[in-house]
Amino acid sequence: MDVCVIGTGYVGLVTGACMAEVGHRVICVDDDHGKIRTLQSGGIPIYEPGLDAMVERQRRGGRLTFTTEISEGIAGATIAFICVGTPPKEDGDADLVAVEKVTRRIAECAASYTLIVQKSTVPVHTGTWIERTLEVYGRTAAGTFDVASNPEFLREGSAVEDFLHPERLVFGVQNSRSEQLLRELYAPIIERVFTCPVHERCPEREPVPVVITDVPSAELIKHASNSFLALKISFINAVADLCERVGADVEQVAHGMGLDRRIGPAFLRAGLGFGGYCFPKDLQAFIAMARRHGMDFALLREVERINQARIDRAVAKLQDRLWNLRDKVVGVLGLAFKPHTDDVRFAPALALIERLEREGVTVRAYDPHANEKAREALPGFTCCPDPYAVAEGAEALVLCTEWPEFAELDWARLRGAMVRPLLIDGRNALDPQKLAAAGFEYVGMGR
Ligand code: UDX
Numbered sequence: 001m002d003v004c005v006i007g008t009g010y011v012g013l014v015t016g017a018c019m020a021e022v023g024h025r026v027i028c029v030d031d032d033h034g035k036i037r038t039l040q041s042g043g044i045p046i047y048e049p050g051l052d053a054m055v056e057r058q059r060r061g062g063r064l065t066f067t068t069e070i071s072e073g074i075a076g077a078t079i080a081f082i083c084v085g086t087p088p089k090e091d092g093d094a095d096l097v098a099v100e101k102v103t104r105r106i107a108e109c110a111a112s113y114t115l116i117v118q119k120s121t122v123p124v125h126t127g128t129w130i131e132r133t134l135e136v137y138g139r140t141a142a143g144t145f146d147v148a149s150n151p152e153f154l155r156e157g158s159a160v161e162d163f164l165h166p167e168r169l170v171f172g173v174q175n176s177r178s179e180q181l182l183r184e185l186y187a188p189i190i191e192r193v194f195t196c197p198v199h200e201r202c203p204e205r206e207p208v209p210v211v212i213t214d215v216p217s218a219e220l221i222k223h224a225s226n227s228f229l230a231l232k233i234s235f236i237n238a239v240a241d242l243c244e245r246v247g248a249d250v251e252q253v254a255h256g257m258g259l260d261r262r263i264g265p266a267f268l269r270a271g272l273g274f275g276g277y278c279f280p281k282d283l284q285a286f287i288a289m290a291r292r293h294g295m296d297f298a299l300l301r302e303v304e305r306i307n308q309a310r311i312d313r314a315v316a317k318l319q320d321r322l323w324n325l326r327d328k329v330v331g332v333l334g335l336a337f338k339p340h341t342d343d344v345r346f347a348p349a350l351a352l353i354e355r356l357e358r359e360g361v362t363v364r365a366y367d368p369h370a371n372e373k374a375r376e377a378l379p380g381f382t383c384c385p386d387p388y389a390v391a392e393g394a395e396a397l398v399l400c401t402e403w404p405e406f407a408e409l410d411w412a413r414l415r416g417a418m419v420r421p422l423l424i425d426g427r428n429a430l431d432p433q434k435l436a437a438a439g440f441e442y443v444g445m446g447r
Pocket of ligand 1: 233338
């Protein structure tokens with residue numbers, strides 16, 4: 001099938017590469033000329049495990065091409081995915097200007113039937129706006145477009161595997177023609193005839209469940225899912241604070257809760273809270289959307305408040321032990337918003353660094369993959385080449401991202417470089433006994 005993917009961010013690039021990998025001909029479009037040049041010459045603008053090799057393979061094989069022109073991408077495509085950014089506005093609502101721009105351009109360029117599939121995370125009723133826009137600006141006869149919503153549930157760091165081995169697919173459609181086209185497009189994934197080249201996981205036997213809904217319901221599924229996961233994280237973080245007050249261990253509490261299948265163990269890891277480009281922004285957009293429809297989603301406002309207060313908790317832990325923070329040196333391990341990505345957008349580590357710098361702290365930090373992006377986002381702090389350089393002269397270390405390599409550090413060496421061996425484990429990722437044996441004062445989150 002001929003597929004056009006508009007927007008080559010995380011979602012668009014993964015969608016384009018994976019669609020090519022399962023056998024379709026894909027043209028990816030982006031108006032960022034630099035990005036397209038990079039992709040055309042075999043480079044890749046983001047770090048995502050397995051994606052570089054896949055893009056390169058498909059590009060060389062001729063099934064994946066890149067252009068800056070929507071007209072070129074849309075000509076001959078049966079399906080066009082809209083994967084452009086929907087950044088938050090001042091009031092938290094999603095900014096849909098790019099979605100509208102792209103839709104107008106599609107309307108002007110498409111010469112034959114095209115199924116327009118919205119994949120960016122958007123507020124409910126965006127599908128209706130896309131449809132109206134196509135009707136108003138479309139040059140071709142009415143009825144040559146269908147609009148569908150196919151939300152993505154890709155986690156950064158495992159996006160390729162999530163795309164090829166999804167737990168479910170959601171097709172929000174208006175008619176059976178759109179459903180059939182999407183079923184055909186996703187057939188190799190639904191039937192699990194495909195082995196993920198990144199993790200080489202054995203394909204399961206049951207086909208992937210496909211949830212067919214109307215368009216607004218599909219749009220809501222995405223926002224409701226992300227908000228619910230954020231709610232789980234804030235819940236366990238509130239429990240972590242309570243654990244500290246009553247002398248319990250949140251890790252044990254989460255384990256005991258998670259074994260109940262109705263609750264499940266995922267997203268019950270207490271710590272510095274959630275970051276990244278999805279949860280904080282989707283939560284805000286969901287709250288704003290509810291407000292626009294006359295509903296105060298107070299529960300989700302509280303989820304947000306608890307999450308923002310995680311940084312205060314970490315700072316309070318430092319103050320409790322270091323007394324005054326001004327002029328002290330604090331080391332930060334991990335800058336990405338989670339491991340296995342170089343993404344620092346809304347990263348708790350950066351929020352913490354900003355806060356510490358406001359308190360007059362000198363911050364030294366290191367991340368295995370995100371040093372460069374962090375430095376671009378927040379120029380003030382010292383970026384170190386390795387964790388041992390971070391520890392140099394530090395009064396405390398704060399682990400902000402649970403990269404697996406941090407669990408294997410030479411703690412005696414780190415301790416030797418520090419002025420005071422204090423470690424705040426912002427992700428409860430380290431072994432307190434091992435740290436204590438190496439002479440550290442270990443402080444976790446809720447344990
Ligand atoms: C998320 C959703 O999982 C995905 O389905 C959606 O499409 C995009 O948004 P992602 O942002 O890549 O994916 O990250 P995710 O792995 O979900 O983690 C989000 C944040 O929550 C990270 O900062 C992580 O550290 C934090 N987190 C996660 C916790 O603090 N505790 C947990 O138990 C789980």
